[in-house]
Structure formats: C-alpha cells, structure tokens
Amino acid sequence: MAQIIKAPAKINIFLQILGDREDGFTEIISLMQAVSLYDTIRVQRAERGLELSSNEPSLPLDSSNTVAKAWAVMCAAVGKELGAKIDIGKKIPMQSGLGGGSSDAAGAMIGIAREWGLKIDRETMKQLGAAVGSDVPFFFGGGSSLVEGRGEIVTDIAVPTDYALLLVKPPFGISTKDAYRRAKNGLTVGNKKRILNYLHQLTSISKLVELGNALERPFFEAHPGAMEIKKKLLRAGAVATALSGSGSCFFGVFENIDTAEIAKGKFKEFWRETALPAKMPEI
Numbered sequence: 001m002a003q004i005i006k007a008p009a010k011i012n013i014f015l016q017i018l019g020d021r022e023d024g025f026t027e028i029i030s031l032m033q034a035v036s037l038y039d040t041i042r043v044q045r046a047e048r049g050l051e052l053s054s055n056e057p058s059l060p061l062d063s064s065n066t067v068a069k070a071w072a073v074m075c076a077a078v079g080k081e082l083g084a085k086i087d088i089g090k091k092i093p094m095q096s097g098l099g100g101g102s103s104d105a106a107g108a109m110i111g112i113a114r115e116w117g118l119k120i121d122r123e124t125m126k127q128l129g130a131a132v133g134s135d136v137p138f139f140f141g142g143g144s145s146l147v148e149g150r151g152e153i154v155t156d157i158a159v160p161t162d163y164a165l166l167l168v169k170p171p172f173g174i175s176t177k178d179a180y181r182r183a184k185n186g187l188t189v190g191n192k193k194r195i196l197n198y199l200h201q202l203t204s205i206s207k208l209v210e211l212g213n214a215l216e217r218p219f220f221e222a223h224p225g226a227m228e229i230k231k232k233l234l235r236a237g238a239v240a241t242a243l244s245g246s247g248s249c250f251f252g253v254f255e256n257i258d259t260a261e262i263a264k265g266k267f268k269e270f271w272r273e274t275a276l277p278a279k280m281p282e283i
Contacts, residue, residue, distance in 0.1 A: 002044040003114045007107030008278045009037040009098040010138065011165065011244040011251050014211035017183055018192055025134065025150035026180050029195055031157070031208060032099075034143040035165060035275040039104050040089035041067070043111030048083040056090035069132045070105035074112045077128055082116060093271055096169050097245030099139070105132045106139030110283050122283060126154055143279040146199070160205045161277035164260040166238065166252045168229055169271040173248030174222045180246070182218030205253055206240035216243045226250075229270075236263035 015030040050071050052061040062068065067086055075082050086108055092100030106129055113120050120128075122140045129136030134151030142156040174182075195211060202208055220227055229250050233241040237259050238252030254260040260274045 002042050003111040005041040005043070005107040005111045005281055006038040007041050007092075007100075007103040007139070008034040008143075008280065009039075009092045009100060009103065009167075009275070010034050010135070011098065011167075012213060012242075013159070013205070013208050014195075014242075015213045015215060015245065016195060016211065017180070017214045020184070021150060023150070026184070027149065028147070028151065029192055030147045031159065031199070031211075032138050032145055032147050033159070033161075034139075034278045034280055035098075035167075036278040037092055037098070037167065037273055037275045039092050039100055039107065040087075041104060041107035041111055042087040042089070043108060043115050044085045045115060046083040046085045048081065050083075051085045052088065053085070054088040054090060056088070056094070058094070059088065059090060066101040066105035066133055066136075067108045070108045070129075070136070071112065073128050073131050074109055074118075077120075078116075078118065082112060084112065084115070086111070093169050093249065095173055096249035097243065097247045098167070098249050099135050099245070102133050102135035103139050105129065105136050107281065110281055113283060120283070125283060126152070139280060140283070141280060143277065157199075159208065160203060163205050163239075163277070164254045164257040165275045165277075166233065166236075166254060166260045166263050166267075167244075167249055167273045167275060168233065168252070168267050169249040170223075170226060170229060171270070172223055172226075174219060174246065176246040178222075179215045179218045182221060183214050209240035209242050209253060213242050213244075215246045219243055219247045223248075229267075232266065233263070236266050238263065 018027040126137035130152040233252035
C-alpha cells in the first residue's frame with residue numbers, strides 16, 4: 001500500500017544573515033512558518049532502485065532531485081537499498097522561496113519511514129535531512145520554527161497563527177546563490193541577540209515580518225519593478241508583506257482568508273494563491 005504525504009510550503013516571516021561559516025555556507029537566523037499549500041508525495045515499494053515521476057515536466061527526475069537525494073540518505077541510514085517508486089505531485093511553484101524541493105525531500109523521507117516501518121524520531125530525521133539540503137530539517141519541526149545555523153538548527157516556537165496569507169509569484173527571480181552573494185556585499189550583519197530579544201517581545205505577526213528579509217535588497221536590485229508587488233499587496237489590505245526566502249514569491253499577511261481571497265483577484269497577471277498557517281505531517 002502506497003504512502004501519501006502532504007508536503008507543505010513555507011514562508012520566511014523574517015530572515016537575517018549573521019555571517020559566513022567555515023564550511024562555506026551562510027549563518028542565518030529565520031522564523032519559518034509552514035503554510036497550507038501542498039505538494040503530494042506518493043511512496044510505494046519497488047523491487048530495486050528508485051523510480052521518480054512527477055506531473056511537472058520541468059522537474060529533473062535524476063540524482064539532482066532533492067527527493068532522489070533524500071532516498072539515498074535514507075538507504076545509507078538503514079544500510080540497504082530501499083527499492084521505491086516515488087511520485088511528486090507539484091503544486092508549490094518552483095524557484096519561489098516557498099521551500100517546495102526541501103518539503104518534497106522531507107515528505108519522501110517520511111513516506112519511506114512509514115512504508116518500511118522505520119522507527120526514526122524527528123530529531124534524527126532533522127539530522128538526516130540536513131545532509132539533503134539546508135531547509136529540509138525545518139520540515140521535521142512543528143510548523144512554526146526558529147531556524148539557525150545554515151538551517152540545520154530548528155527550534156519550535158509559539159507565534160501567532162490567527163492570520164491568512166496571499167502568495168504572489170512573478171515570472172522572474174534570481175538564484176539563491178546570487179541572492180546571498182549580493183546580500184553579503186554591503187548588508188549590515190544582523191545581531192542575533194538583538195533579534196532574539198525583539199522576537200520574544202512581540203505578539204503581532206506584522207511586527208515579526210518587520211524584522212525583515214536580508215535577501216529582499218538583492219532581489220529588488222535585480223528587479224526594481226517588483227517593489228510594486230509589495231505596494232500593491234498593502235493597497236489590497238495586507239497588514240504586512242515580504243519576500244519569502246530568496247524569492248521570487250511575495251506574501252501578504254491578511255486578517256482573515258476572506259480578505260485574502262478578495263485581494264487575490266487584484267493579481268491576475270501573476271501566479272497567486274491564498275493559504276493559512278499549517279502544521280507538519282506526522283512521522
């Protein structure tokens with residue numbers, strides 16, 4: 001019997017850069033929130049090897065796919081090949097900053113664990129996920145998490161979830177690598193203690209968003225016209241708005257799903273979707 005996993009998208013409520021790491025990665029601190037936009041991962045046993053499929057024609061189905069990397073990590077963890085057929089039903093847009101690839105990898109790992117009856121706890125899954133990609137450990141958290149290091153340090157945190165989101169993605173962006181390179185060239189390094197003190201004093205999601213995304217500046221440098229998306233979200237009733245990750249998706253925070261749905265009609269020229277804060281799937 002196949003395992004079906006709903007793999008949620010995420011937004012970065014804020015994201016700040018703390019500096020370079022000796023391993024070549026970037027030290028960050030970010031508040032991430034899972035949201036109710038899902039890819040669907042279907043995991044089924046096979047005689048041998050890995051067979052990947054997807055409804056998204058542009059998605060690579062070779063060893064570069066995050067799901068293929070996740071499968072290899074799980075095989076290594078148990079010391080044997082776990083023959084599998086894994087289908088990736090894409091709904092989260094690619095190259096959006098919504099974490100679709102990382103969530104798909106985590107979903108595949110959960111599906112594999114279920115299908116083979118592997119008893120692996122969330123903390124161990126986070127460690128295994130870190131070998132797949134920097135954002136993967138977040139998807140083994142509770143849904144609202146403070147993420148530190150290069151992404152491998154995940155601490156669940158209680159934050160407001162009484163809001164709705166409108167996600168808006170323009171048909172352009174910049175690579176994550178280029179975004180971080182540009183951000184580190186001239187951006188003031190965030191102070192971790194200041195950010196944490198500010199975080200624990202706040203109860204409003206809009207104030208948390210105001211902590212900012214360090215990757216917005218390089219995005220707007222590459223695409224100055226994208227600033228109009230933020231302005232338009234605010235005119236449409238959003239109480240706060242920001243770029244998620246390195247983009248290219250923006251999110252607007254609304255008081256409820258009805259006002260977000262009304263605002264959705266004002267962005268017909270772009271991919272757009274409403275969503276709510278969400279929890280992670282059970283392992």
